[in-house]
Amino acid sequence: MSAPAVDALVPGSDLVAGSPAWTAEIHRLAEERDAVILAHNYQVPVIQDVAHHVGDSLALSRIAATAPQSTIIFCGVHFMAETAKILSPEKTVLIPDAAAGCSLADSLTVEELRAWKAENPGAVVVSYVNTTAAVKAETDICCTSSNAVEVVDSIPRDTPVLFGPDQFLGAHVRRILQRDNVKVWGGECHVHAGINGAELSAKAAAHPDADLYIHPECGCATSALYLAASGAVEPDRIKILSTGEMVHAAGASRSRQVLVATEIGMIHQLKRAAPGIDFLAVNDRASCGYMKMITPDKLMRSLLEMRDEVHVDPDTAARARGAVERMIAIGSSGGGE
Structure with a gap:
């Protein structure tokens, strides 16, 4: 569109x-x-x-x-x-x-969440803010992409966690915290999932001096770590960030060029934050209709x-409010989705 x-x-x-x-x-x-x-x-x-x-x-x-x-x-x-x-x-x-809906929010229904909870009694439910009000009402604590790690880390390590619906953000949390008892739902944002590792690798090769800003919902987030491990991109050039964190990073950056892996609308705010940087979309078709x-x-x-x-x-709102307010309270200085 x-x-x-x-x-x-x-x-x-x-x-x-x-x-x-x-x-x-x-x-x-x-x-x-x-x-x-x-x-x-x-x-x-x-x-x-x-x-x-x-x-x-x-x-x-x-x-x-x-x-x-x-x-x-x-x-x-x-x-x-x-x-x-x-x-x-x-x-x-x-x-x-x-x-104006959301493919990620649609990927976990309240009926599916209730069934998942029934299969995992005693687990704490952490839901990404990109969910319906009904799902939030069945959630213990919501999170954003910037505080997801902090939210899960606030839960005792011996307590199982049900994390949904984004599988890429969930994998990022598991990888950072090294917690095998975090079960991840298989949902995704169709726009972010479509930004793949091959595109990221090609763009990084074509712009070897550029920094990489990668949203953790992206299908290419794991590929970015491979690029760092292989030496194709200097590790300190790769930044996995929420959209809010991207704006903060851009404002403080001295880079001349940045590759951006998220929805293309983000480029406008980044240019406003740092007009001297050349921001390039990893996938210029990553537009949310x-x-x-x-x-x-x-x-x-x-x-x-x-x-x-x-x-x-x-x-529903009353039951969801506590989960959202707990989200706001954790990592209150960072960015969000």
Whole structure:
């Protein structure tokens, strides 16, 4: 799904998306409706640029929980808007397109999690934040890609752990902690899983002086370790990072070129953080169609019509809230998804 053209007119108005007049009107409407606009790092650039806050899922979850505004416009995918509603049940949470889903969240249903728990009595359930509210309600503690290791490490080593749904992040946690009693669900993000080791190796060979920023959801994360072990890439050039950590690393980096293995929307924020670095996507086709469903006209419609509202059953939200709050409390200084 291609990004909307910045010079396209917003349907129903004479405003050009991305123009100063359009930005001013979006912000005017937001103030009028007592709304804060949150945008994930994978959103199209014009949405990132107009949002009040841009970040990863953990950073945006924290903002959603503490923002003084009564309405949250969440430019992301549905599980993120659900998480905001879980943390702030008294607020109105809107998502500009209710159909913006997530293949990773869909890879573990609440029925599957309940069955998995029944097969492993006594295990602690750690669920990635990229899950539905119903799954979070069956979870002991949620995690993000930046604090997953800390979360699992906080559980006694003799206690079995059920980690889901992302198999690549789970493998990363097992490898770092050397814990064989961490069972990992076989889910994946279709975009990150498609960034493979062969592409990473080819890009690294073509750009031998570049640093590598790799999201732990990627199918190429293990290949990066092989590149380091083989001497093909200096180990200190390989950084396995959440999206929030990528922004921090870029801002502090002295590198001239960085290869980025994650969804391509991330490149926009990295260039803003470090305009002097040449950021190159390992796979320039790694675009999430769900993230790109949030367009300027849908954001405008959401503000004008106050739609589409996200609801979470109060009992489900109450049971999920503890797992999400424990996630926020662990590794509170790091980045998120």
